[in-house]
Amino acid sequence: MPAVISTAGLARTFRTKAGPVDAVRCVDLTVHEGEILGFLGPNGAGKTTTLRMLTTLLKPTGGAATVAGCDLATDPAGVRRASGYVAQSGGADPQITVREELVTQGRLYRLPKAEAVARAAELAEELDLTSLLDRKTGALSGGQRRRLDIAMALTHRPKVLFLDEPTTGLDPAGRADLWTLVRRLRDEHGTTVFLTTHYLDEADALADRLVIVDRGTVAAEGTPNALRLRHAGSLDATLQDTFLAITGRGPAAPAGPAPVAV
Amino acid sequence: MLLHDTALVYGRYLRQSLRSRFALLFGVLTPLLYLLFFGPLLTELPLGGQGSSWQVLVPGLLLQLGLFGALFAGFAVIIEKGQGVVERMRVTPVSRLALLLGRVLRDATVFVFQAVLLVLAALVMGLRAPLAGVLIGFAFVALLTLSLASVSYALGMKVRTPQEFGPLINMVSMPSMLLSGLMLPMTLAPAWLDVLSHFVPFRYLVDAVRDAYVGHYTTPHMLYGTLVALASTALSVTLGTRVFRTTGA
Numbered sequence: 001m002p003a004v005i006s007t008a009g010l011a012r013t014f015r016t017k018a019g020p021v022d023a024v025r026c027v028d029l030t031v032h033e034g035e036i037l038g039f040l041g042p043n044g045a046g047k048t049t050t051l052r053m054l055t056t057l058l059k060p061t062g063g064a065a066t067v068a069g070c071d072l073a074t075d076p077a078g079v080r081r082a083s084g085y086v087a088q089s090g091g092a093d094p095q096i097t098v099r100e101e102l103v104t105q106g107r108l109y110r111l112p113k114a115e116a117v118a119r120a121a122e123l124a125e126e127l128d129l130t131s132l133l134d135r136k137t138g139a140l141s142g143g144q145r146r147r148l149d150i151a152m153a154l155t156h157r158p159k160v161l162f163l164d165e166p167t168t169g170l171d172p173a174g175r176a177d178l179w180t181l182v183r184r185l186r187d188e189h190g191t192t193v194f195l196t197t198h199y200l201d202e203a204d205a206l207a208d209r210l211v212i213v214d215r216g217t218v219a220a221e222g223t224p225n226a227l228r229l230r231h232a233g234s235l236d237a238t239l240q241d242t243f244l245a246i247t248g249r250g251p252a253a254p255a256g257p258a259p260v261a262v
Numbered sequence: 263m264l265l266h267d268t269a270l271v272y273g274r275y276l277r278q279s280l281r282s283r284f285a286l287l288f289g290v291l292t293p294l295l296y297l298l299f300f301g302p303l304l305t306e307l308p309l310g311g312q313g314s315s316w317q318v319l320v321p322g323l324l325l326q327l328g329l330f331g332a333l334f335a336g337f338a339v340i341i342e343k344g345q346g347v348v349e350r351m352r353v354t355p356v357s358r359l360a361l362l363l364g365r366v367l368r369d370a371t372v373f374v375f376q377a378v379l380l381v382l383a384a385l386v387m388g389l390r391a392p393l394a395g396v397l398i399g400f401a402f403v404a405l406l407t408l409s410l411a412s413v414s415y416a417l418g419m420k421v422r423t424p425q426e427f428g429p430l431i432n433m434v435s436m437p438s439m440l441l442s443g444l445m446l447p448m449t450l451a452p453a454w455l456d457v458l459s460h461f462v463p464f465r466y467l468v469d470a471v472r473d474a475y476v477g478h479y480t481t482p483h484m485l486y487g488t489l490v491a492l493a494s495t496a497l498s499v500t501l502g503t504r505v506f507r508t509t510g511a
Contacts, residue, residue, distance in 0.1 A: 055353050059508075080355050091350025093342070095281060107270050108354040110263070152350065 004160055004192045005031035005054065009063030011216075012049050023049040025216035026063065031194055033159075036186055038207030039196045042247055046216040047196040048088070051164050054194070055085040068159045083160040084153030088168065092148055094138025098129055101137055102151060109156040123151040127181070143174030150181065154191075161185065163195040167202060175199075179206050200239040214247045267357040271364020279372050289331055290376045293323040297384055300445070305388075310449045313476040316389035321399055321471035322444040323384075324377050325464060328403045329438060331376070332410035333431050335369050336418025340427060343419070358507040362415060362499070369411040370404045377403045395474035402471050405491040406464075412495075412502035419505050442468050466490040 010027040013020050024046040031037045041047050052058040054067060056076040064071070070078030092101050102123055106116030124130045127147045132140060137148060146166060153161060163182070167175045179202070185191045197203055203210055204224050211221040220227055224242075228235055232242040279286055297319070304315035342348050351361060377400055381389070414431070421427050441455075442448075442464035448456050459465045470487020478484070 052349075057349055057352055077355055080353060083353070085349075085353045087346045087349050089344065089346035089349075091346035093278075093345060093347050095278065100277075104270070104274055105350075105354070108267075108351060108356045110266070110355060149350075 002033050003030045004033045004035075005029070005065070005067050005194065007054070007063065007065035010050065010053060010060055010065050011062035012046075012053055012058060013061045022216055024053070024060075027213065027216070027218055029211050029218055029221065031160075031192060033192055034186060034190045036182065036193045036206055036208050037195070038203035038210045039194060039213065040198075040200075040203055040210055040243070041196075041213035041219075045213045045247075047213060048164055050213070051085070051162055051194070051196060054079075055083060055162055056080055057085075081156065082158055083162060084150075084156070084158035085162045086146075086149045086153045086164065086166060088164045090145055090149040091152060092137035092145060095136060097134055097136055098124070098140070098148055099133040101148065102129075102133075102155070105152040105155045111155075119155060123154060127151045127154075141174075142170050143177060146170060146174065146178060147181070154185075157189070158191070160192045160194060163193065165196055165198065167197065167199065175202070182206060200243060204239050212243065212246050220246045264357050264360055264363075267360030268363045268367065271356075271360050272367050273364075275365055275368040276371060279368060286372065286375075287379075289327070289372070290379050292330070293327045293380050294383055296323055296326075296445075297380065297387060301384075301387055304446075309447055312478075314388070314390065316384060316387065317391055317475040318447055318472060319445070320381065320384045320389050320391070321475050322446075322468055323380060324399055324403050325406060325442075325468055325471065326439060326444050327376055327380060328373050328406040329410065329444070329464065330435055331373050332369055332407040333414050333435050335365070335411040336414035336416070336427060336431075337424060339365075339415050339418035340421065340424050348419075359503045362412060362502045362506045365415060366408050366411040366499070366502070370407040373407045374400050374404050391475045392477045394479070395477055398474040398479070399471045402467055402474075402487070402491055405495050406467060409491070409495040409498040412498040416498075416502045416505040438462055438464050441465070444468055447472070463490050463494055 007027055007029050010024060011022070012024040013022050027046070027050055039047055039050070049058065053060045053072070054065060056072065056079050060072065064073065066072065067079045068082035070082060072079055099120060102120035103116045106119045107113070111119060124133055127150060129144070129147055129151060132144060137145060140148065150163070150166075167178050170178065182193055182195070183206070186193055195207070207224065209221065209223050210227060212219045212227075220231060222230065224239060225235055227246070228237045228239065228242050231245040301316065301319050304319055307315065309315055309318050339348065352358075381396060381399075417430065418427060421430070441459045441462040443451070443459060444464070448459045448465065451459065466483070466487045467490060469483040473479070473481045473483045
């Protein structure tokens with residue numbers, strides 16, 4: 001499978017009053033076309049910073065990367081055309097209707113007015129938002145808002161979809177819906193999905209392959225089973241134990257067991 | 263593309279302003295109160311300028327409207343950063359300059375609209391001024407808004423919380439208001455204060471609009487005011503664009 005994302009020595013240092021902080025030291029990774037990649041790591045490991053570099057929101061201070069054949073440093077516009085991004089916080093204005101947000105997003109991707117309207121209807125249909133089109137986004141449930149965020153990110157039919165903790169704050173049914181949706185996107189459109197999560201059951205159920213980062217570098221990578229075998233010694237090991245073995249500490253999930261989808 | 267994107271961003275934020283009609287009118291309230299309860303105090307005072315006291319006060323109130331309104335524009339961007347709206351737009355191919363221009367043009371529209379309301383109220387109170395002068399006054403309000411709102415958005419992109427933003431703005435706005443002779447002309451001031459006020463750019467704008475309101479369009483005041491307004495707009499929009507282009511929000 002050809003690589004759709006590849007990074008070499010990707011790094012980002014923030015200058016703060018307390019001195020430089022190496023949020024990402026050196027990330028080397030490859031994501032194949034049509035793959036669902038789970039990007040895991042404790043809080044502060046550099047997940048979001050990596051994601052923000054790969055989506056052109058943040059300039060790397062070291063290393064290089066290509067997304068869909070476009071170089072991050074020299075062709076950020078190409079990277080933007082090829083990728084969609086859903087931030088942890090989402091990206092909808094609560095005062096605006098679902099329809100207006102979807103149409104505006106189409107226009108931001110430079111679709112002519114009529115096409116933006118048509119694309120909004122199409123996306124609403126695909127993500128089950130049609131009955132909510134005239135509702136303000138602030139009145140949506142967590143799961144509905146997440147679907148809207150993803151719809152906005154899919155406006156331009158990107159090759160790669162970046163999701164930053166897409167199921168945080170969703171109820172179990174919402175999580176299950178989202179997993180189904182992510183799988184469907186990959187199966188029907190061949191979209192490559194790069195997602196970060198704190199939920200190990202989610203990573204296990206959804207991701208074809210995991211990349212575990214710790215302290216700004218890649219600590220391990222492989223299929224969930226390969227990681228179990230290699231780092232916890234058995235296919236029967238929990239991913240939690242595997243994660244602990246790799247990072248030396250627990251994933252920074254909220255206290256208690258991760259919620260399980262029903 | 264820049265035009266298309268700017269129009270798109272402008273439309274989005276203009277609709278936002280139109281949705282909150284109350285806020286749209288509320289902005290005129292402070293200058294209106296000055297007009298109603300402060301203006302009458304000046305009518306019999308020797309203010310040293312030409313024309314009536316209204317021709318001195320109203321230009322000041324117009325620029326006060328722009329000064330306070332536009333300087334606080336950046337608040338909105340802090341809120342939008344929290345909602346993720348800023349990043350969502352920044353991952354699209356939309357022009358970074360348009361993200362700023364659309365916003366500041368909306369602000370200029372809103373404040374010129376409020377300025378019109380204020381002048382209408384002033385006419386009722388007794389203001390008489392040449393139409394061309396009044397229109398020039400609106401142009402200065404627009405330029406002042408473009409300039410200050412750009413700086414304010416740039417600052418809003420840089421700071422993390424509204425709590426950091428408010429004090430910074432107050433630190434600029436209060437001295438600017440007092441030292442530019444917005445309320446009373448600086449010609450009344452002792453020499454040291456008059457000299458000090460010449461270091462505050464708003465001073466030149468206020469003087470220019472006051473000249474316009476008495477029908478003097480070719481004075482040194484007008485020249486300096488125009489130059490300062492244009493230069494600070496160019497500078498601020500450049501700064502704002504730089505920040506919008508590079509800042510990870």
